[in-house]
Amino acid sequence: MVWTGSSSPGVRMSGSARRSMPSIEVVAKEAGVSTATAGRALGGYGSVSGKSREAVLAAAERLGYRANSLARSMITGLTHTLGVLVPDIENPFFSRALRGVADVAHERGWEVLLVNTDEDLSLERKALGVLTERRVDGLVVAPTDTADRDALQGVIDAGIPIVLLDRRVPGLDADTVGIDNRAAAKDATERLLALGHRSIALLTGGDEKLRPRLARPGLRGVERLGATTVGARAAGYRDALLEKGIEPRPELVSAEGFRREDAAAATTRLLALPDPPTAILALDSLLALGVLQALKRLGLRCPADVSLVGFDDADWAEAISPPLSVVAQPVYELGAEAGRLLLDRVHGTDRRPVHRRLPTRFIERDSAESVRTPATSTPP
Amino acid sequence: MVWTGSSSPGVRMSGSARRSMPSIEVVAKEAGVSTATAGRALGGYGSVSGKSREAVLAAAERLGYRANSLARSMITGLTHTLGVLVPDIENPFFSRALRGVADVAHERGWEVLLVNTDEDLSLERKALGVLTERRVDGLVVAPTDTADRDALQGVIDAGIPIVLLDRRVPGLDADTVGIDNRAAAKDATERLLALGHRSIALLTGGDEKLRPRLARPGLRGVERLGATTVGARAAGYRDALLEKGIEPRPELVSAEGFRREDAAAATTRLLALPDPPTAILALDSLLALGVLQALKRLGLRCPADVSLVGFDDADWAEAISPPLSVVAQPVYELGAEAGRLLLDRVHGTDRRPVHRRLPTRFIERDSAESVRTPATSTPP
DNA sequence: CGCTTGAGTGAGAACGTTCTCAATCGCTGA
DNA sequence: TCAGCGATTGAGAACGTTCTCACTCAAGCG
Known part of the structure; x- marks a missing residue:
């Protein structure tokens, strides 16, 4: 009898010394059925007799069979x-x-x-x-x-x-x-306005690319600022100010990077202005952290000297001193x-x-409070 | 002439209405070469003439060809x-x-x-x-x-x-x-000991499974505690104490969960003990945060009333008050x-x-300081 | 009994690559 | 001119699945 060679499923080692896992063909042979039937038993499609299924599953178990998702994906397209x-x-x-x-x-x-x-x-x-x-x-x-x-x-x-x-x-x-970034930022700004703040800084975290566009007088057209959330939030900030009859001051809008240190530097710069902000809206939790750090370095207290509202309810927002008021996103x-x-x-x-x-949800904690009339207001 | 049918590459839509991307076969036909040559040109293997390569790449570009990594992986085994x-x-x-x-x-x-x-x-x-x-x-x-x-x-x-x-x-x-968890925890504990602390609590974050094993007198055998880092760190804590001749007190070792609130609750419990700890070693940054939160609620100051050392140098560790001393891992x-x-x-x-x-690196900040002799030590 | 039906089965195509191997092409050197 | 050689090429196998299709077989029905 002539042995016709069959297709003899490859035992070739592919790549490195990777052990080859048994294919469905080997399992089928071990179970004494065709690859089609083995596939049906293992894949749970088509119809298979109980007897075949058991034989296949037992063989698969014995050989440590693991389906190859790649081959499956080739066929199914998923x-x-x-x-x-x-x-x-x-x-x-x-x-x-x-x-x-x-x-x-x-x-x-x-x-x-x-x-x-x-x-x-x-x-x-x-x-x-x-x-x-x-x-x-x-x-x-x-x-x-x-x-x-x-x-x-x-x-x-x-x-x-x-x-x-x-x-x-x-x-x-x-x-x-x-989220509705514009509305969320507007709401946060309005809350600071309601506390009497009139000089509110915006820490955007944006970079060089954004800076010139944020520098336009009155923040005109910021809403068309690209994919980032910064534009929409800046627009909300501007809207709130304008509705209150306040013209946004470009020097109060900072775009000096997203890192904590960037925010600290920006804060230091803002508070050195001739007419410094009494409140800061930071568009991200890391930025808020930077603000707090800068305030501490400057010997200023939050919220007594400067109020702060952040974005995103970080783990630590509730645990630090003062607990941070934030716009929380889901x-x-x-x-x-x-x-x-x-x-x-x-x-x-x-x-x-x-x-x-x-x-979004505004979480009121202790980092923002009513503005104090500067200096002279100290009672005797 | 008889058209022998060829294998006509399928145009069938697979699965949902997914647009079918052109295969290498289509590209080859467009470029007037075999799939083998097209494959070589696109895959950058074997040898291809400059002319063929250009034709294939141009055809691929025209048809928006994208290789199918699945098929490639089937062959290469990677x-x-x-x-x-x-x-x-x-x-x-x-x-x-x-x-x-x-x-x-x-x-x-x-x-x-x-x-x-x-x-x-x-x-x-x-x-x-x-x-x-x-x-x-x-x-x-x-x-x-x-x-x-x-x-x-x-x-x-x-x-x-x-x-x-x-x-x-x-x-x-x-x-x-x-990292060498045992050595790192031992080092942190030794630093607290060097500050004069003798009653040091360990916040492990572990859960019910761990609790009984941590409750053994003298923390004997904790180093064999499973995959987690808790066992090794607890062993380091124990080693440091024992070397100083201090018997670890089981009631100072807490395993009440990894969440911030768990740590806060554990802290509250620890500080209510008859002989409360003067320092706490928290095995994770979130746990340290919980400790701080609990201290604030209890009206206690850190480090004046309780010293704290945490693990992992979180973003906020440096920015909060007090800046947190930690064991920093790379x-x-x-x-x-x-x-x-x-x-x-x-x-x-x-x-x-x-x-x-x-x-690891111990970062000394302000959350741990010398122990104060309780009550009576207040100067006149 | 013959016909239909449907479950179960296996051979082999298909998926889209890379790999193997033999054939061809274009040169070079004798 | 022709053998020899390397570069280039194409046919077809291989990877391991699922899918298609035709076939068998037993049961149900008239």
């Missing part, structure tokens, strides 16, 4: 993977939002591929390319800049849905999830909702883009 | 993916360490698949299974418990190298990266080193497991 692009996972905002995305994803059987973009446009583009090649089923992106619209739209056109997190890119065919829920919208779309729901605005 | 298993990405320690892993990975062309295990053994096992099926090239794991040794070893046996982060699992065939570097070790191994270096212990 990788069960979501890409998440954020500027920096170390930022508590994004790590908490990521947690929301990941929880929703895992709950429904999806995995999460994470990329930090570092607010770098070229890194973001590169990542978009890589994740497209990986055939992720969808993307949650906190885009660096509206300038990336074409790259993002390209991904969408290639059939990979995108949900924008925290930031918006006008004209992009994608769902968005975030950060986890932001991420979770982004995950939900994305998976809905992955599951084939073809609908027009939706834009979710989740409610 | 997914260029690292799995990262951490208890909770929201924990600043892990998000910073992850950043380290991710930076190293991206720099070398690897992507990162992230899973939160929530300190849940069954979740961890499930994730291990899923990531095995995804054929990740390697895993960075901060294991929940030594009890998972077999599952972890199984993954390693299947050919997927593992690097343990922050925690150790005795007998596991894996590299580890962490967290980012821990993650980066884990990534490097893992990728070395992925690249085929077969060596014995290495155990990296990175140096």
Whole structure:
């Protein structure tokens, strides 16, 4: 009898000394059925007799079989993977939002591929390319800049849905999830105004790119400032002032970087102004921390000398002295909702883009109080 | 002439209405070469004439071709993916360490698949299974418990190298990266002892499982307490006390949970003891925050009434009042080193497991000071 | 009894790459 | 002119699944 050679499933070591896991073909042979039947038993599709199923499962157990998702994805067209692009996972905002995305994803059987973009446009583009090649089923992106619209739209056109997190890119065919930044900042500013403050500084954290645009008299047109939240929040700040008949003073609007030290330096500069602010609105929790640090260095007390309101309810916001008043975002829920919208779309729901605005909450603690009439007001 | 049918590459829509990206076959046809040549031109392997290469690249550009990594991985046996298993990405320690892993990975062309295990053994096992099926090239794991040794070893046996982060699992065939927890805790305790403190509480953050084992007289045998860092640190604390001739008091060792509120409650309880501690060593930054919060509620001052030393140099540690003295770990570097070790191994270096212990640094700030002799010492 | 039905099965295609191998091309040197 | 050689090329296998399709078999029905 001539042995016809068969196809003899490869035992070749691929790459390094990696031990080859048994394929479905080996399991099928061990169980005495065809690969088709083995596939059905293991994959839980089609119809298999109880007897076959048992034989296959037993063989799989014996051989330590582990399905190969790659091969499966090739066929099904689904990788069960979501890409998440954020500027920096170390930022508590994004790590908490990521947690929301990941929880929703895992709950429904999806995995999460994470990329930090570092607010770098070229890194973001590169990542978009890589994740497209990986055939992720969808993307949650906190885009660096509206300038990336074409790259993002390209991904969408290639059939990979995108949900924008925290930031918006006008004209992009994608769902968005975030808060109403303009209204939130306006509300925070109004609260400071209601406490009698008339000289309120805005710490945006923005960088050189933003600075000239924030320097325009009266903050005109800031709402059209790109993907970042800074523009919308600055607009809310301006709106509140204008409604109260106060002309925004450009020198009170700072854009000197997002790090704590940047905020401390900015604070020092602001308080050295001839007509210094009596209150500060910081657009991020790290910035608020920098303000507190600077105040301490300057020997000023918060809120007695300077009132402070921050954004984002950090772990420590309640525990420090003074407990910090903040605009709290539902950060986890932001991420979770982004995950939900994305998976809905992955599951084939073809609908027009939706834009979710989740409610913010102002948490009043002790870092902001009524303005004191300077110097002369001290009682005898 | 008979048209022999050819294999006509499928135009079938797979899954939902996903637009199908052009395959290498389509590009090859467009460029007038074989798929093999197109593959060589696009993949940068083998040899291709300048003319063919140009034709292929132009065709790819025209059609918006994007390679399919899945197919590539099937062949090459490499997914260029690292799995990262951490208890909770929201924990600043892990998000910073992850950043380290991710930076190293991206720099070398690897992507990162992230899973939160929530300190849940069954979740961890499930994730291990899923990531095995995804054929990740390697895993960075901060294991929940030594009890998972077999599952972890199984993954390693299947050919997927593992690097343990922050925690150790005795007998596991894996590299580890962490600090010398015992020495670090001993050093911190010695500093408090040097300030004259004799009644020092230890806030471990551990839970019910740990409590009985921490309650043993003299903290005997705590060093064998599982994967977590708690055991080693408690041992260091004990060592320092014993060397000074002080018998550890079990009631000063708390294991009431890792949340800030848990720490606050524990602090309140500790300070209500008949012979309350004059100093507290908190094994994590969130716990330290809870201590501060509790002290404030109790109307006690830090460090005047109670000294405090924490672990991990959080963002806010320097900015709060009082600035917190801490044992700082090189967290980012821990993650980066884990990534490097893992990728070395992925690249085929077969060596014995290495155990990296990175140096810690005690940062002295203002939250710990010399003990005051109680009550009677007030000068006239 | 013959026909329909449906569950169960296996052969082989398909997914989109890279790899193997043999064939061809264009030169070079004798 | 022709053998020899390396660069270039293409056909087709391989990776490990799922999907398609045709087939078998037993049960149910007239």
